[in-house]
Amino acid sequence: MIQLLIVDDEAHVVDRLYATIDWASLGIEQVYKAYSGKEALELLEQLSVNIVITDIQMPGISGLQLIAEINRRWAKTKCILLSGYSDFNYAKEAILQGTEDYLLKPVTEQDLLATVKRVMDKLQKEWETVFSAQRLTYTFKENLPLLRGNLLQDLLQGQHVSELSLRNKMQMLELPDYYKQEFVFMMIRLESDFLEYDTGRLSLMEYAISNMVEELFAEKLDSWHTKDAHDYLVFVMKHKQETPEKGDMAWLERTASVLQSAVNTYLKGKISILLSTWGQFPEELNTMYNASLSTFRKRIGSEHELFMRLGEESVHTELSALQRLYEPPTLNHLLEAARWEDTEEKLSRIFDEMEKRFSESQEHLLEIYFSVASAFAYIAHKNGRQLHQLIGDDYNRMTEGIPFRTVNQLREWSNRSLQRMKEDMDQERKDSRVTLINDIRSFIDQHLASDVSLQSIADHVFLHPVYVSKIYKLETGENLSDYVNQTRMDRAVYLLKNGPDKIYEIATQLGYQRPHSFNHAFKKHYGMTPQEYRDHYT
Template identity: 65%
Template sequence: MAQLLIVDDEAHVVDRFAATIDWAGHGVEQVYKAYSGPEALELLEQFSIEIVITDIKMPGMTGLELIAEIRSRWPRTKCVLLSGYSDFNYAKEAILYQTEDYLLKPVKEEDLLATVKRALDKLRSEWEEVISLQRLNYTLKENLPLLRANLLHELLQGRRWSESVLLGKMKTLGLPEFEGSTFDLMMIRLEEPFTERDPQDRYWIEYAIGNMAEELFGGRYAIWHTKDAHDYLVFVMAPKQGDGGRAEGAEEPLWFERTAASLQSAVSTYLRGRISILVGSRGSFPLEVPDLYNRSIAAFRRRIGSERELFTRLEDDPPPKEVRSLQSLYEPPTLVHLLEAARWDEIEEKLQAIFGAMDSEGSAAQEHVLEVYFTIASAYAYIAHKNGRALSALIGDDFDRMAEGEPFRSAGALKEWTLRALGRIRGDMEQEAKDTRTSLIRWIQGFVEEHMDRDVSLQTIADHVNRHPVYVSKIYKLETGENLSDYVNRVRMEKAEYLLKNTPDKIYEIAERVGYLRPHSFNHAFKKAFGMTPQEYRERHT
């Protein structure tokens, strides 16, 4: 749905077009009104307006001057000119400014709607071109390295997709070699003097190391790399098949290690800096990517630590201890992030995955009960405090166990507590949002009813309730099912109907009391709503 602006120094023209045409039925969601060029520019700076209908002859800034400004600042906005002057020179200037049409006053409603429809069709066509496959492919190619790195980073962190979704992402990014493949992992840490360089220099150093790795390993491996949260360069490499591909048998791991050592030496010689390298074991893609990565991080910490320019293998590290961390508890998106976004279905899915993993751990269950409890309790406290609430007020009796420091003795009891507390937090957050919106709607409606004889434009209402006009418009429609402009018109007509029936006020006085500057505009709007003029209505009902 588009947004439209009507501009004319004759207020009754603006008000009539805005109030009497069924814009929503013709693809226009919101209609804005301006009575001068500068006022129109203020609205254009605030709202994403797609179509502007403007008069040519206006004091101060003419319609052509307004369109020239729009062309320079918002070139996609479509403009339509109105004029009471049948002058070919204006038409020529309108063509030069690439207006969509040039309409002579008085404008028929059907002619104006036809012009707006053509403008909407043109906008749709232009955006379809923008999102065309050719343009997408070009954009994808330009951003391919970053998109590949981001996808690998998510895999390393444990993000899971269905096989078909991941395969589709990889094919889009030109990574088919990894489908159903084994892979080798290599991690690189930049050291002095690289760590002392500014961020831009480090970026080019990382880029150069990636190119060096491609030169050394590219004959045998498809290479995919990223920089992780620890500033390590992480390379996932899938062996290529066929001629020129990987060596068979026991020779292959030795070749990989020798080549990694060559990379370390080349960086020292040609980039004049030091790096430490860890070579991981072979895994199955993509299932074993997060586990092998996490083991490599731990090995890097234990075997290399703060030493410099070392080279090690994951196999040199002792086997993992009996108790492991629950990967599902920490893989993205985290519980805290899901709570912040109020993604309740995904929160429940994540919790079910966590407790499912606990069930499979057997003897380590008690260790994991504590690990899960502290993580979930921390997340619940965080979201409560971020929303300015005490957790005890949200979860009631379930807070007592936390306050008394009594950990749960079984995964089942912890699960019951977790889901029950989640339900209470969710209910409170949803009720708070509903109450906030309900109060806002009442505030808006009260303002409209009290200021019916003055300006009740969307901008004025938004200023009164201290919200952005787009937010006000969207929330009002979401909560009431009615456009705010339709509500304003309806209230005006209801009040006008009452005054016609119950007061001796003249028609022009009633028009002023319900916010119409000109009786002509009021008569037009009233007839559209009731099928008769205000005078005819009064005669029939009094």
């Protein structure tokens, strides 16, 4: 979306260019106005403007000073100078400031549109360079370790990814094919002196340990690692293609012990290591990760430089916990983002797991109930509402303490309550937008003779100009500037037909600085001048 700003201390020039030029023909969606360099800078601080058309001679901040400041602070914004001066020194200074073009007043619509189109084409080419395949490939390669770590982090947290999507992501990130392969899981906690390091030095130590792991285990295993939310280094390793057999667990333990010793000797720090049993990727990844966290908490605790292997019994113990309820994204996050369909899907997965694994467990049923009710109350209160206002009679069951005896009862209550919350919030948003549109139109109707710029409208409703512009178009299907122009034309027709006011008086009542600007806009809209219209219809 291209946005353009017109700057001139002569208000009639700004208004004429704003109202009479067919900016939409170039695909320019929004045009802003400023009547001084100071006002232009204030707008640029709030708005994402692509092209600025500015007069060269203005009191206070001149056009050249404005362009210099724009180049310093918003390098991607292009500037076009308008001037009544043909002096070569002005043109030379404009070129030195990096101005895209220098046009002499009075400029024709054809010349102005051609210049703006040329600047837009230049912007397009610059962005194409930014997104060029070669540059994107280079940037992608640079960030591969981070991207790989982020994907593993999502999988550790239990995020559901389809087979096709996961395979595609792993291929894109140039990872070995882990899918349906057996893997072993190694978790490393940095301890003792490492804990005293600053962030930069600690990152170097983590990088060094990761390199050590790759060096020591590369003989038999491919490795993939990340740093988790608990500051553990987590490695997922599988056998290389040329050695597909399960391998020797004793070799893994010996190699992990060598790693522990090497870190102590060469990096002067202590680490604790937990090594898992073999599991299948990705089905058992989240389960084994949670089991490893639990074992670290229960068996290793605050002791340093320990080595432990995760036994089968530890994994099975973790299986008694609900998984879907706590995997990201959480219910709170989904509700905050108003992702209603995703919330429904998450609830479905939660209850499917409950029916499959814990259908007879009242304790697990209560765990889900408390979590769902808490999430509903959280989002209601965050939106300034009471939960009972949103879910109606279903709230009574909560206050009366009537338990849910079956999974199906809780599922129905949750889905019904969610639907009521969605309907209420959708209606509230719709009502608030209708109120906003009415407020905007009322302000325009009452202030046509003064300032009805997007900035003044936004200030009136205490919202950001870009938001006001987008919401207005979203709700009405037309640009706000089109509504302002149409309102002026409708008012002009009424005054021409029904009042004695002279043309210049009508122009002033409609907010035009000069009758010429009004004549130009009216003729462009109706195909005749205001006087011709009055003569024809009265």
